[in-house]
Amino acid sequence: MINKTVLVCDDDQGILEMLVLVLESYGYQAIAESNSPNMFDTIEKVHPGLVIIDLWMPEMTGDEVVKQLRKKPETHDLPVIVISASMDGKQMADKAGATHFISKPFDIFNLIDKVEEYYA
Amino acid sequence: MDIDNSSGFNFSGESYELDFNLLKLAIDASVAGIIITDYRQPDHPIIYSNKAFEKISGYKRNEIIGRNCRFLQGDDREQQARYILKEAIKNGETATVELRNYRKNGDLFWNELYLSPVKDANGNVTHFMGVQNDITKRKNAEQQLQKERDEMERRVIERTRSLKENEEYLASILQTVRESLLVLAHDLRVLSVNRHFLRTFKVSEAETIGIKLYDLGNGQWNIPQLKELLETILPSNNPVLDFEVSYEFPHIGKKIMLLNAHQIELDGEYKQHILLSFEDITERKEANQRKDDFISIASHELRSPLTTVKGYIQLLERLLPKDNDKVTHAIAKTNDYLNRMNELITNLLDTSKIQNGKIELHKEVFDFDQMVKEAAENVQGSYSSHRIKITGSTKMDYAGDQHRLEQVVVNLLTNAIKYSPEASEIAVYLSRVSGFIKVAVTDYGLGIGREDQKKVFERFFRANSIQKKFPGMGIGLYVCDQIIKNHKGTLWVDSEAEKGATFSFTLPI
Numbered sequence: 001m002i003n004k005t006v007l008v009c010d011d012d013q014g015i016l017e018m019l020v021l022v023l024e025s026y027g028y029q030a031i032a033e034s035n036s037p038n039m040f041d042t043i044e045k046v047h048p049g050l051v052i053i054d055l056w057m058p059e060m061t062g063d064e065v066v067k068q069l070r071k072k073p074e075t076h077d078l079p080v081i082v083i084s085a086s087m088d089g090k091q092m093a094d095k096a097g098a099t100h101f102i103s104k105p106f107d108i109f110n111l112i113d114k115v116e117e118y119y120a
Numbered sequence: 121m122d123i124d125n126s127s128g129f130n131f132s133g134e135s136y137e138l139d140f141n142l143l144k145l146a147i148d149a150s151v152a153g154i155i156i157t158d159y160r161q162p163d164h165p166i167i168y169s170n171k172a173f174e175k176i177s178g179y180k181r182n183e184i185i186g187r188n189c190r191f192l193q194g195d196d197r198e199q200q201a202r203y204i205l206k207e208a209i210k211n212g213e214t215a216t217v218e219l220r221n222y223r224k225n226g227d228l229f230w231n232e233l234y235l236s237p238v239k240d241a242n243g244n245v246t247h248f249m250g251v252q253n254d255i256t257k258r259k260n261a262e263q264q265l266q267k268e269r270d271e272m273e274r275r276v277i278e279r280t281r282s283l284k285e286n287e288e289y290l291a292s293i294l295q296t297v298r299e300s301l302l303v304l305a306h307d308l309r310v311l312s313v314n315r316h317f318l319r320t321f322k323v324s325e326a327e328t329i330g331i332k333l334y335d336l337g338n339g340q341w342n343i344p345q346l347k348e349l350l351e352t353i354l355p356s357n358n359p360v361l362d363f364e365v366s367y368e369f370p371h372i373g374k375k376i377m378l379l380n381a382h383q384i385e386l387d388g389e390y391k392q393h394i395l396l397s398f399e400d401i402t403e404r405k406e407a408n409q410r411k412d413d414f415i416s417i418a419s420h421e422l423r424s425p426l427t428t429v430k431g432y433i434q435l436l437e438r439l440l441p442k443d444n445d446k447v448t449h450a451i452a453k454t455n456d457y458l459n460r461m462n463e464l465i466t467n468l469l470d471t472s473k474i475q476n477g478k479i480e481l482h483k484e485v486f487d488f489d490q491m492v493k494e495a496a497e498n499v500q501g502s503y504s505s506h507r508i509k510i511t512g513s514t515k516m517d518y519a520g521d522q523h524r525l526e527q528v529v530v531n532l533l534t535n536a537i538k539y540s541p542e543a544s545e546i547a548v549y550l551s552r553v554s555g556f557i558k559v560a561v562t563d564y565g566l567g568i569g570r571e572d573q574k575k576v577f578e579r580f581f582r583a584n585s586i587q588k589k590f591p592g593m594g595i596g597l598y599v600c601d602q603i604i605k606n607h608k609g610t611l612w613v614d615s616e617a618e619k620g621a622t623f624s625f626t627l628p629i
Contacts, residue, residue, distance in 0.1 A: 014428035022435050056420065085423035087469070090523070091482055105427035105462055108434040 002119055003049030007042060009033045009062070010054040010083070015104075019052065022108050028115070036060040040068065043075060050118050052111075055084035055092060063096035070097040079118045081111075153177065153252035155189070159237070159245045163188045164209075167247075176231070176254045178224035189250065192221040192231065205235065212237045212245040218255065230259035299399050306392035308333045308350065320400055322372055343367045349381055350394065358383045364401075376402045415472040419465045426465070430458045452504070459502050463534070463596070466527070470599045481521040481606055488518040488557060489550060495529035496548060499537070505544070506537045512550040514557040516629065520607050525627075528600045528611075532561040532623045535596065540565025540620065556609075556626040564620040573613050577601040600625075 006028045010016045016032045023030035033042050036057045043051070051069075055062040062082050069075040082093035085104035093101040100114055132138040147154055153173030157164045169184045177184070177192060193199070201217035208215035214236040221231040232255045238247040294301055300317035302310055313328045323337055333350075334342040345365045354360050359382035366376045382395040437451045470479070496508045518525075536546045543564040551558045568576060576597050597611075604611040604625045615621035 012424045012428070015424060015431070018428045018431040018435070022431055025435060025438065085420050085427070088480075088482075104423050105430045105458070108431050108438075 003047065004119070005029045005031060005046055005048045006050045006052060006115065007031050007033060007039075007046060007048035008052045009036055009039055009057075009065070011036070011057040012054070015054070022112070023115070026112055026115075036062065036065055039065050043069075043078075048078070050115060051078060051080045052115075053080060053082055055082055055086055055089050061092075063092045063098070066093070066096040066098050081114060083111075148172070151253075153250075153254075155184075155250045155252070156238075157189065157248045157250065159209075159247055164248070173252060176223075176229065176252060177221070178227075183224075193219065194222040194226075196220050196222070201233075205233075208235055209237075209248065212239065218259070229254050229256045231255070299397050302333070302396040302398075304333060304394040304396060306394070308394070310336070311393065317398070320372075320398075321369070338370075340370050346379075349379065354381050354383055354394070358385065374402065375400060376405045412472055415469055419469040422465050423462070426458060426462060430455070433458065456502055463531075467596055467599055470602075479524075479602060479606055481524060483519055483521055485517050485519045486522040488514045488516045491522055491526055492529055492548065492550060492559060495526045496533060498526075499530055499533040503534070503537050506540070506546050507544060508533060508546045508548060510548045510550065514550050514552050516552070516557050518557065518627065518629070520627065521603075524603045525607070528603050528625065529559065529561075531596045531600050532559075535623070536561050536563035536565070536621075539563060543620075552629075553626065555629055557629060558624060558626045560622050560624040562620065562622040567617045567619045567621050568613060568615040569617045573615060576613060577611065 004027065006023050008016060008019045008023070008030055009032075010019070011034055013034060016034055020030040020032050031042070031046050031048065033039055036053075037060045039051075039053070039060075053062040053065060062084070066080050066082065069078060069080065079099045081100045081102060082089065082096075082098040083102050083104055083106060084093070086092075089103060090101045099118075102111055102114065130136065130139055132142060148171040150170060150172050153176045154168075154170045155166050155173055156168040158167045165186045165188060166184055167186075169181055173184070174181060190197075193202075199220060201219050204215055204217050207213075214234070216232065216234050219231045219233055221229055223229055232253040234251040236249050236251075237245045238249060240246050294312070294314045295316075297314065298316060300320050301314045302317060303312045305311050309330055309332050310328050313325060317323075318325060318328070321337070328336060334347070343365060345363075345367070349360060349363050349365070353363070359380065361380050363379040363381065364376065365379055366374070368374045378399040378401050380395075380397045384393045384395065433451060433454050437448075437455075440447050440451070442448065493510060496510055500508050533546060533548070540546070540563040545564065547560075547562040549558075549560040549562070551560075577600075578598060601611050604627070607627050609625055609627035611623070611625040613621055613623050
């Protein structure tokens with residue numbers, strides 16, 4: 001059975017809610033996490049098939065989260081899409097080992113295309 | 121001169137008469153003028169003159185005999201030498217003087233006169249012998265020399281005064297400028313310092329002059345960057361301009377300074393002195409940093425709600441029925457303007473970065489034609505009014521900043537669409553031209569007048585005619601130009617008003 005759970009992490013509540021709605025409208029089970037350091041616990045709890053995470057967040061940046069995930073065997077291969085409005089976002093995401101990078105503001109159709117690639 | 125015949129003075133070996141004639145001939149053969157005056161007669165008349173005296177004075181013998189010597193002085197009586205003569209005559213002593221005398225024709229000649237008394241057996245002066253040499257040439261040479269010496273001295277005084285003035289002038293400049301200045305000797309000891317330096321770095325002149333730069337203020341000037349500048353860079357790159365040094369001073373805190381260093385290469389006293397000027401740019405840097413941070417944060421923060429709005433609009437687009445033209449149109453327009461807004465934010469951030477020389481290129485090898493194709497698709501997706509047609513190809517894997525170059529193509533395409541509202545096509549032509557790849561974007565719209573063509577790449581420039589119809593900030597092309605320049609390429613426009621425009625850029629392969 002395909003794991004259609006997508007975990008979304010962004011400190012911006014507006015983007016977080018919007019993404020959840022968009023993903024749900026495409027039939028995904030979207031879970032929102034606004035606090036980046038909680039990501040590791042939440043991932044253990046909900047076992048997402050894919051993670052979408054913002055880059056610049058207080059307490060822990062998105063690329064730092066990705067780096068930590070890549071160190072653990074159980075999340076080493078977990079697909080992670082990094083989203084950011086930052087110019088150097090792509091470099092930071094690539095360096096941390098993210099699967100893909102999408103710049104903000106994004107086209108949701110592009111985002112869904114990417115998400116569907118991982119479930120194809 | 122005593123003549124004593126009894127001593128048997130006879131040199132001809134014959135008669136005294138022969139001796140006398142020979143002596144007379146000898147005296148006439150002399151180039152020195154010789155006269156004898158009679159001291160016993162009133163006014164001491166000349167009783168004898170030789171040929172040379174006639175020649176020097178220009179007078180004949182019959183005009184000379186019987187006169188006092190002073191007749192040669194004419195009206196030029198007030199001569200220092202006269203008093204010496206008078207004194208010698210009075211005391212019956214010898215004297216040598218230089219007199220200004222005048223020939224019969226009135227010409228001045230300098231007469232070096234040697235005067236000696238002739239005394240009788242009782243020691244009383246009976247005559248004076250005068251031997252005269254015309255020293256006019258020597259005197260003139262001496263006078264010329266003196267004149268030249270005087271002139272030289274005058275010039276030296278003048279020059280010294282002018283040097284002193286210059287020195288004061290320079291010193292006043294040194295003290296007045298609002299920049300710190302140091303003059304160092306070749307061994308890096310401080311020779312002079314201006315007030316601005318003392319004030320900025322809170323030191324006194326006594327603590328500074330004669331001290332080696334690195335030892336100033338307990339060694340707080342022992343700055344590695346400064347050492348590198350003075351010891352490594354300057355000797356082979358004189359002068360060094362705008363060298364940035366950033367240093368945390370123990371008492372006055374962090375300073376960012378721009379340094380100019382100039383090693384003086386003149387021969388002479390100032391040889392190998394080093395001029396150092398410091399511009400304190402700490403505050404300017406901090407202000408710039410604050411501005412950068414602000415723009416960076418602001419544009420980041422602006423993008424968050426923009427992302428949310430765009431997401432909801434696209435969600436609406438997906439959820440609403442497709443058969444309502446008005447809804448479709450409204451959503452498409454909203455999308456267009458959201459894209460526009462995002463462009464403005466991007467440009468604002470880029471301008472701030474470019475202005476500070478901070479545009480960073482992340483170079484990687486990519487398929488150039490594919491990049492242009494994707495940029496065109498991207499723009500085509502947002503604008504349905506025009507068809508973007510790509511012809512030609514570069515067939516290049518180009519090493520550059522893909523994201524930035526895509527930004528340029530997108531910008532040129534959106535401009536082309538924006539400024540040709542009546543047209544329906546945009547032509548993109550890709551080619552390779554002797555070592556360059558070339559992209560040309562042509563629209564069939566308003567065109568750009570010749571005057572404006574030079575200015576379109578300037579920051580915040582907006583063509584007047586355009587500003588009314590298409591409001592904007594006028595930074596898009598400036599950013600494009602800077603990106604292309606950073607790739608060592610060229611961006612330009614060919615256009616005629618009302619006939620459309622072609623924006624092209626080339627990049628070296």
